[in-house]
Amino acid sequence: MKEFNYIIFGGGCAGLSLAYELNNSGKLKDKTLAIIETRKEYKRDKTWSFWKIRDHNFEDCVIKSWDNFIVSTKGKSCKISNDQFKYQTINSDLFYKKIINQISKNKNIQFLQNINEVNTENSVIFNSVNDHQYDPSNFWQHFKGIEIETNGDVFDEKVLTLMDFDCEQRNNLHFFYILPFKKNKALIETTWISTLDDPSLKDYDQQLRDYIKNKLNIMSYKINFVEEGAIPLSRFQEDPNDNTINIGSLGNMTRLSTGYTFLNIQEHSKFIANNLGNVKSLKTFAIPKKYDFLDKIFLKVLKNYPEKMPNIFFNFFSKTSKSSIRFLSNKSNIFDDLLIILKMPKWIFIKSLFR
Numbered sequence: 001m002k003e004f005n006y007i008i009f010g011g012g013c014a015g016l017s018l019a020y021e022l023n024n025s026g027k028l029k030d031k032t033l034a035i036i037e038t039r040k041e042y043k044r045d046k047t048w049s050f051w052k053i054r055d056h057n058f059e060d061c062v063i064k065s066w067d068n069f070i071v072s073t074k075g076k077s078c079k080i081s082n083d084q085f086k087y088q089t090i091n092s093d094l095f096y097k098k099i100i101n102q103i104s105k106n107k108n109i110q111f112l113q114n115i116n117e118v119n120t121e122n123s124v125i126f127n128s129v130n131d132h133q134y135d136p137s138n139f140w141q142h143f144k145g146i147e148i149e150t151n152g153d154v155f156d157e158k159v160l161t162l163m164d165f166d167c168e169q170r171n172n173l174h175f176f177y178i179l180p181f182k183k184n185k186a187l188i189e190t191t192w193i194s195t196l197d198d199p200s201l202k203d204y205d206q207q208l209r210d211y212i213k214n215k216l217n218i219m220s221y222k223i224n225f226v227e228e229g230a231i232p233l234s235r236f237q238e239d240p241n242d243n244t245i246n247i248g249s250l251g252n253m254t255r256l257s258t259g260y261t262f263l264n265i266q267e268h269s270k271f272i273a274n275n276l277g278n279v280k281s282l283k284t285f286a287i288p289k290k291y292d293f294l295d296k297i298f299l300k301v302l303k304n305y306p307e308k309m310p311n312i313f314f315n316f317f318s319k320t321s322k323s324s325i326r327f328l329s330n331k332s333n334i335f336d337d338l339l340i341i342l343k344m345p346k347w348i349f350i351k352s353l354f355r
């Protein structure tokens with residue numbers, strides 16, 4: 001069996017980001033790394049978007065940036081400027097190609113398909129493979145998106161729709177998300193936050209067809225790309241006796257209120273590369289506790305008052321704009337936090353806190 005200094009289990013977003021960071025920072029000049037990944041080929045499977053609140057390694061994989069976004073609910077809509085922190089979208093195909101192209105030049109890095117091929121005894125192991133059982137009490141952000149192309153120009157390519165709640169809610173939280181890449185090309189997603197126990201919410205194709213036809217008034221289009229997924233909005237408990245360092249979604253890099261994960265994965269990868277000499281410290285990186293605390297209250301409000309959530313989100317963005325972006329990107333200061341708390345309906349948040 002082969003031995004390696006480092007093993008990354010799962011070569012997806014987190015595994016590859018970490019491999020890139022380790023390689024880039026020179027940590028693999030005289031150390032070996034195995035990436036255990038089951039997929040046989042890398043292709044476009046995800047569209048990662050986020051507010052660019054800090055620099056990252058993948059500026060050349062950004063396919064579009066926006067300075068403005070819209071949030072709408074029944075009867076009202078607001079346009080918010082985010083020119084200070086652009087909203088960026090990364091195509092996963094470009095991301096995979098960039099990393100694989102770079103790390104394949106280093107002979108100390110090997111891709112393998114099966115963990116049984118390696119002796120893990122003396123290695124530092126990073127794990128992003130989530131084999132946890134589905135817990136029906138937890139919330140998930142689940143969605144399906146299609147990138148469509150139309151014959152004529154129909155989209156305002158300068159403004160993305162972050163959340164359009166003017167749609168059926170079915171006693172859960174539902175919105176549409178539109179990333180207009182060009183005047184005739186956009187990714188349109190139907191997104192739910194639910195506990196995944198109601199399979200009827202998954203008639204995604206029908207939801208997309210209805211929205212495109214009845215709301216966007218687009219009658220004919222071709223579909224270039226489809227993405228579907230479910231992001232767990234819950235925390236995974238780590239075994240304190242296990243030395244494995246969890247990364248990615250499994251490493252709790254997801255914001256519980258929104259599913260944003262990509263930039264947290266990048267920050268975690270940098271932290272690991274900078275602190276590799278002190279393996280014990282590698283488990284200490286986490287999204288700051290205040291965000292988990294506030295996000296959990298938010299999910300409780302969602303559980304108890306789903307019908308109030310479209311308005312809560314609308315007010316969150318329309319009344320606190322720049323603070324809300326910093327808050328969702330883990331960069332809010334005390335004034336941002338206070339402003340957000342002041343603008344929320346206090347009574348239902350307090351009741352949910354104690355429920």
Ligand SMILES: Cc1cc2nc3c(=O)[nH]c(=O)nc-3n(C[C@H](O)[C@H](O)[C@H](O)COP(=O)(O)OP(=O)(O)OC[C@H]3O[C@@H](n4cnc5c(N)ncnc54)[C@H](O)[C@@H]3O)c2cc1C
Pocket residue numbers: 009010011012013014015036037038039045046047048049050113128129130227228229230231247248249250259260261262263
């Ligand atoms: C469709 C989709 C869109 C998303 N969009 C955004 C977004 O816009 N913004 C954002 O911030 N976050 C987004 N996320 C959330 C998050 O950024 C992604 O889920 C991200 O890919 C998480 O990275 P990861 O490495 O934890 O998981 P993954 O990227 O899923 O990587 C896990 C890897 O493990 C491999 N694997 C699985 N089983 C095994 C096994 N037994 N042995 C070896 N390898 C195995 C898989 O093939 C995969 O490559 C999105 C998620 C999804 C699903």
